[in-house]
Amino acid sequence: MVKVELLRYTPDGEKLIAAAARLCYSPIGVNEIEESLNEEKVESFLSLLMDLNHESPIEHVTFTFGVEGVSRTLTHQLVRHRIASFSQQSQRYVKLEQFEYIIPPAIANNKRAREIFENAMKEDQKNYNEISNLLFNEYYSKYINLNYNEKEARNKAEKESIEDARYIFPNACETKIVFTMNARSLMNFFKLRCCNRAQWEIRELAILMLIEVKKIYPTLFKNAGPGCINGPCPEGKMTCGKISEVREKFMT
Numbered sequence: 001m002v003k004v005e006l007l008r009y010t011p012d013g014e015k016l017i018a019a020a021a022r023l024c025y026s027p028i029g030v031n032e033i034e035e036s037l038n039e040e041k042v043e044s045f046l047s048l049l050m051d052l053n054h055e056s057p058i059e060h061v062t063f064t065f066g067v068e069g070v071s072r073t074l075t076h077q078l079v080r081h082r083i084a085s086f087s088q089q090s091q092r093y094v095k096l097e098q099f100e101y102i103i104p105p106a107i108a109n110n111k112r113a114r115e116i117f118e119n120a121m122k123e124d125q126k127n128y129n130e131i132s133n134l135l136f137n138e139y140y141s142k143y144i145n146l147n148y149n150e151k152e153a154r155n156k157a158e159k160e161s162i163e164d165a166r167y168i169f170p171n172a173c174e175t176k177i178v179f180t181m182n183a184r185s186l187m188n189f190f191k192l193r194c195c196n197r198a199q200w201e202i203r204e205l206a207i208l209m210l211i212e213v214k215k216i217y218p219t220l221f222k223n224a225g226p227g228c229i230n231g232p233c234p235e236g237k238m239t240c241g242k243i244s245e246v247r248e249k250f251m252t
């Protein structure tokens with residue numbers, strides 16, 4: 001099951017954005033601007049900014065998430081968001097003695113499909129173990145013959161065997177990732193990935209992330225969500241056709 005934790009965020013972020021945005025139109029310096037901003041002013045200025053779509057000042061505020069219990073299918077989609085920084089658990093360095101996997105709900109709910117899927121996962125693990133053992137023996141002998149000591153030969157052989165054996169693993173493989181996005185990039189992420197057109201798993205993640213950031217900065221994220229909550233559906237012919245339902249879900 002997907003687990004999302006908001007690990008860090010820019011403190012006092014809404015005030016920072018309001019101050020940065022005000023600086024654009026003000027003859028005074030940022031310290032003076034910050035002193036003049038109380039909570040009420042921050043909220044009303046930020047609200048105006050969000051309605052105007054003046055987006056560059058919101059890049060000053062960043063959020064770092066820790067995510068676990070997701071598939072490599074999801075992270076492949078996630079890392080396509082270039083305006084972000086990522087650190088993901090490596091299959092080159094971490095040997096998966098028993099890999100965890102994500103079962104899509106449609107497969108989990110179909111008895112025969114689930115059986116086929118689970119058998120394939122078992123087979124994958126078996127093949128991974130077999131291939132990594134075969135390669136390990138080969139590399140170990142090679143390094144011993146090259147006069148490495150036993151410990152060094154073992155370490156090198158272990159790494160080199162699992163980095164190739166991992167090619168057998170499926171997209172379903174569970175993974176862990178830490179990533180940082182600024183608020184503007186997050187808005188774009190929510191627009192694309194909270195949408196019904198996004199795949200169920202990354203949509204689930206995006207909605208959980210949106211809940212987390214809204215708790216921290218409700219004004220900043222007041223218009224965040226799929227594209228259709230702020231205007232017509234941007235998906236054109238591919239629309240899910242459920243605009244009222246989607247708006248109701250995200251505007252409450």
Ligand SMILES: Cc1cc2nc3c(=O)[nH]c(=O)nc-3n(C[C@H](O)[C@H](O)[C@H](O)COP(=O)(O)OP(=O)(O)OC[C@H]3O[C@@H](n4cnc5c(N)ncnc54)[C@H](O)[C@@H]3O)c2cc1C
Pocket residue numbers: 080081082083084185188192193197198199
């Ligand atoms: C429903 C759905 C289906 C998809 N299907 C496919 C698919 O079939 N195949 C596929 O390959 N991808 C697919 N994608 C991925 C998609 O094309 C994007 O790569 C992904 O959503 C990241 O979005 P982004 O580029 O806006 O984000 P980011 O990379 O974070 O970029 C944010 C914004 O910065 C600007 N930007 C960033 N880099 C550049 C640049 N080099 N030049 C100009 N402007 C830039 C753009 O305005 C961009 O929107 C799909 C995405 C969704 C949501």
